[in-house]
């Protein structure tokens with residue numbers, strides 16, 4: 001079998017890249033291990049334009065957000081599915097320091113911030129807001145399992161998907177192609193998530209993966225809150241008083257399995273948002289693929305030009321992934337430069 005691109009992994013990264021390549025007329029084969037508990041299958045899929053307790057709007061955020069929303073909308077239109085949920089975030093301040101940081105940010109760049117927030121009103125008998133907060137706009141969440149399944153169907157219809165494990169040791173590299181079993185590919189692109197840190201072609205990158213826990217919880221008192229509520233941790237309404245809640249960042253993990261400590265940490269975060277003592281329905285965890293300070297990294301291998309890489313989607317893959325996949329496809333097909341911050345060559349070679 002001959003393809004232009006062999007893609008290893010059908011998480012968010014492999015799905016986005018394979019779509020970009022297919023839509024440019026390339027022959028693609030995506031090989032995935034088809035397992036539960038991957039980062040893309042566990043993630044809440046939140047899109048948060050104003051990030052963290054420093055309330056940054058990172059460079060390029062607006063461009064990435066517009067690109068991502070259009071990409072998910074187009075997919076929804078062609079599939080008839082609802083994949084991206086436009087939900088605002090009630091962002092409650094944790095302390096006075098956060099209040100001061102927020103006020104400084106909006107005073108420094110009022111024009112940039114104004115389209116991303118509004119005044120917050122929220123039921124103070126249900127949520128803790130001793131320091132107030134704001135309502136974040138243009139946020140939401142992607143139903144990642146539904147998205148992955150839809151992408152898998154698209155690949156299957158094009159005979160571009162297979163279940164399997166691609167071991168780097170099984171690849172034979174030639175000058176302008178690679179061979180894996182009976183597949184000859186012009187380029188192999190590793191989109192393996194955190195396991196990329198065990199791949200001998202890319203294990204030298206400054207990997208910084210983080211295990212994270214997510215709970216599904218049921219509130220005891222009825223809540224009609226329809227927004228995501230964030231105060232350090234977050235809760236996301238899923239209907240009928242069930243919320244998804246998270247998350248943790250554990251860089252010192254033994255494996256991807258859920259831990260009691262992780263569960264307790266999420267419960268503590270929930271307690272800072274609401275006085276409710278929820279019933280825990282389920283607990284899942286997975287490992288985020290992070291490189292250095294959560295930086296998307298992509299491009300061809302410095303020595304083996306028919307081996308490439310797309311990884312490091314970190315905790316903002318849903319927002320930043322689509323635009324980067326588009327840029328990587330441009331690079332692979334037409335040698336267009338990769339954006340500096342994500343370029344494997346200029347950052348690490």
Ligand SMILES: Cc1cc2nc3c(=O)[nH]c(=O)nc-3n(C[C@H](O)[C@H](O)[C@H](O)COP(=O)(O)OP(=O)(O)OC[C@H]3O[C@@H](n4cnc5c(N)ncnc54)[C@H](O)[C@@H]3O)c2cc1C
Nearest residue numbers: 009011012013033039040043046166193212313316317318
């Ligand atoms: C708890 C948690 C919460 C998160 N919350 C958010 C959030 O709210 N918003 C957000 O944007 N992001 C969030 N993320 C991060 C998000 O999950 C990632 O950015 C993104 O999903 C990573 O996608 P990926 O394709 O790089 O990796 P993965 O999802 O790990 O996919 C890699 C795929 O490659 C396959 N694979 C690996 N090795 C091989 C091999 N040798 N052969 C064949 N197949 C292989 C795996 O089976 C898997 O299917 C969260 C992550 C976690 C863990």
